[in-house]
Amino acid sequence: MKNLKIKDIVEKNVPSGGEDILLKDALKLMIKKKINIFIVLDSNKKIKGVFTLYDLLDKIIPFFVKLDTTLGYISTNEIISEDKILKLSNIKVKDIMIQKVYTLKENEEIIKSIILMYIKNFDYIPVIDNKDNFLGVVNRINVEKKIIDIINSFSKNS
Amino acid sequence: MESSSINFIPFVSFLILLIILISEKFNRSIITGIFAIFFVVFSLIDFEKAIESIDFNTIGLLIGMMIIVSIIAKTGIFQFLAIKMLKLAKGRPVRLMIYLSLLTAFLSAFLDNVTTILLITPVTLYITKILGISAFSIILSLIYFSNIGGTATLIGDPPNIIIGSEANLSFNDFLIYNGPIVVINIFISLILIYFMFKNKLREKKVSLKLIKKIKEQNLIKDKIFLIKSLIILFLVILGFLTHNITKIENSIIALAGAFLMLLTTTKEPDHIYKEIEWSSIFFFIGLFIIIGSIEHSGVLDLIARKIIDFTDGNVELTSYAILSFVGLISGFVDNIPITVVFSKIIKEISSSGVDIFPLWWALSLGACFGGNMTLIGASANIVGIDIYNKNLNDNNENNKTEKINFGNFMKYGFLITIISLLISLFYLKLIFFLNK
Numbered sequence: 001m002k003n004l005k006i007k008d009i010v011e012k013n014v015p016s017g018g019e020d021i022l023l024k025d026a027l028k029l030m031i032k033k034k035i036n037i038f039i040v041l042d043s044n045k046k047i048k049g050v051f052t053l054y055d056l057l058d059k060i061i062p063f064f065v066k067l068d069t070t071l072g073y074i075s076t077n078e079i080i081s082e083d084k085i086l087k088l089s090n091i092k093v094k095d096i097m098i099q100k101v102y103t104l105k106e107n108e109e110i111i112k113s114i115i116l117m118y119i120k121n122f123d124y125i126p127v128i129d130n131k132d133n134f135l136g137v138v139n140r141i142n143v144e145k146k147i148i149d150i151i152n153s154f155s156k157n158s
Numbered sequence: 159m160e161s162s163s164i165n166f167i168p169f170v171s172f173l174i175l176l177i178i179l180i181s182e183k184f185n186r187s188i189i190t191g192i193f194a195i196f197f198v199v200f201s202l203i204d205f206e207k208a209i210e211s212i213d214f215n216t217i218g219l220l221i222g223m224m225i226i227v228s229i230i231a232k233t234g235i236f237q238f239l240a241i242k243m244l245k246l247a248k249g250r251p252v253r254l255m256i257y258l259s260l261l262t263a264f265l266s267a268f269l270d271n272v273t274t275i276l277l278i279t280p281v282t283l284y285i286t287k288i289l290g291i292s293a294f295s296i297i298l299s300l301i302y303f304s305n306i307g308g309t310a311t312l313i314g315d316p317p318n319i320i321i322g323s324e325a326n327l328s329f330n331d332f333l334i335y336n337g338p339i340v341v342i343n344i345f346i347s348l349i350l351i352y353f354m355f356k357n358k359l360r361e362k363k364v365s366l367k368l369i370k371k372i373k374e375q376n377l378i379k380d381k382i383f384l385i386k387s388l389i390i391l392f393l394v395i396l397g398f399l400t401h402n403i404t405k406i407e408n409s410i411i412a413l414a415g416a417f418l419m420l421l422t423t424t425k426e427p428d429h430i431y432k433e434i435e436w437s438s439i440f441f442f443i444g445l446f447i448i449i450g451s452i453e454h455s456g457v458l459d460l461i462a463r464k465i466i467d468f469t470d471g472n473v474e475l476t477s478y479a480i481l482s483f484v485g486l487i488s489g490f491v492d493n494i495p496i497t498v499v500f501s502k503i504i505k506e507i508s509s510s511g512v513d514i515f516p517l518w519w520a521l522s523l524g525a526c527f528g529g530n531m532t533l534i535g536a537s538a539n540i541v542g543i544d545i546y547n548k549n550l551n552d553n554n555e556n557n558k559t560e561k562i563n564f565g566n567f568m569k570y571g572f573l574i575t576i577i578s579l580l581i582s583l584f585y586l587k588l589i590f591f592l593n594k
Contacts (some may be wrong), residue, residue: 062283062284062287062549062552062553063283063545063548063549063551063552063553064279064280064281064283064284064287064545064549065280065284067280067545068237068277068280068281068284070234070237070377070379071237071280071281071284071377073376073377073379074241074284074372074373074374074376074377076288076368076371076372078287078288078290078368079284079287079288081553084553
């Protein structure tokens with residue numbers, strides 16, 4: 001792990017766009033790229049916010065289920081309003097995005113991303129360059145791949 | 159004690175504390191703790207007396223019951239019972255409101271009201287969502303009935319825990335003296351809520367198939383855990399019921415039950431200890447110290463004498479005065495400090511030779527039923543309404559459904575409280591004063 005940098009594992013093929021993109025279009029992009037995060041950027045490629053599948057579900061799941069999760073075990077279709085789903089089709093990504101975003105700099109060490117993923121349970125962490133421009137994300141798969149690479153290199157050496 | 163030797167500073171400080179508590183600008187445990195420390199530092203009470211003033215029987219009973227309840231809450235039994243009520247009512251809204259209200263009153267008699275409301279409100283919102291009806295009337299009813307049901311037992315509402323300890327009244331005493339009036343009040347309040355809310359709960363054709371589809375048994379994740387917990391709860395209640403024979407303090411019974419439950423259900427009790435409402439415990443400790451100081455200041459003796467002068471030593475009038483005053487003020491001021499201070503006043507009254515036994519029940523009924531008067535009258539009210547309103551916001555249903563606010567809570571709560579206090583007054587007359 002020593003000296004390995006975030007830029008060595010950054011995933012650059014990430015769906016991103018402006019804040020006025022419709023949620024449903026952003027979702028299509030996410031499905032196309034098989035990734036559960038969307039990065040909202042301003043005109044200077046700076047990160048304005050992100051949203052993930054979790055934020056989408058958070059909009060759909062009723063408050064009482066969030067409060068008493070045991071009710072999730074007896075859920076029926078009726079607990080989710082059709083209105084709620086319909087409303088989602090017209091909202092823009094700026095209405096759903098999370099603005100407080102943890103980011104990593106491309107030259108930081110990989111261990112920082114591993115620790116953040118562990119303590120914050122993040123699936124993705126956006127990466128920025130030295131000028132704070134968006135570069136890509138660190139995701140769990142890329143971290144896992146790197147760990148396997150290291151294991152393999154150790155076993156070859158020994 | 160002559161009025162010249164009375165120290166008014168503790169009592170005036172206590173009144174200032176009450177005003178701060180009403181303003182809700184600070185957490186009640188923190189501000190009460192600061193006041194208690196101020197009392198000790200400025201020698202309004204010396205350290206030994208401050209420690210002596212803390213009623214460890216009340217504290218132990220509170221902690222014991224908090225542990226027991228937090229374990230039982232994890233069993234899923236409350237949500238299970240609520241769905242059973244839905245099935246029993248066949249989804250008909252008015253019947254559902256009545257059944258859920260009765261369930262809440264029953265649960266509140268054994269759990270504290272806040273826990274009951276915390277457990278029953280989300281599942282009620284789930285049910286009303288499935289039925290496609292407004293939860294407004296049902297949630298209000300549940301809150302009113304949690305305060306009514308809690309009155310029935312020693313452990314149902316904190317004022318009763320305090321009174322039980324101060325007056326040495328047992329679990330059975332509360333069942334015998336408060337039980338019948340609670341049953342009467344439940345019956346009358348059911349009639350009231352029926353007429354108040356029947357138009358709001360328009361009967362809707364509900365698919366029974368849909369209701370049958372709900373598998374409430376899925377809510378009970380661990381049957382053995384549930385059985386163990388219920389057996390221990392039963393033993394604890396048996397312990398309370400046999401207190402007159404065993405003479406074991408209520409706090410010891412509750413703590414024994416709590417530790418037995420911990421022993422049989424978990425190896426790591428820390429997560430349960432975290433669920434003890436330390437904020438309430440510190441609030442009680444602070445209050446006991448402050449009121450201990452007032453007790454030694456002579457003011458309570460003066461108030462007791464003024465009450466006796468006012469009622470001419472007539473215990474019947476004194477009971478009615480306490481019931482009405484405490485009942486009305488409990489709608490606006492936290493009923494816990496009011497109960498502690500009145501417990502001490504009642505003890506002072508006893509020194510003038512008046513039979514104080516009926517006064518304890520007047521205090522209990524006033525403090526417990528009075529909580530229904532306003533939105534801020536009891537913690538359960540605030541908790542239940544907060545959940546209801548947040549759920550409305552979450553569903554963006556503000557336009558279709560009414561929010562609960564101070565005004566509409568009091569619109570119904572005022573009537574329920576006044577009727578509760580009136581029937582309590584007749585009840586006191588009936589059981590204590592009819593033949594006098």
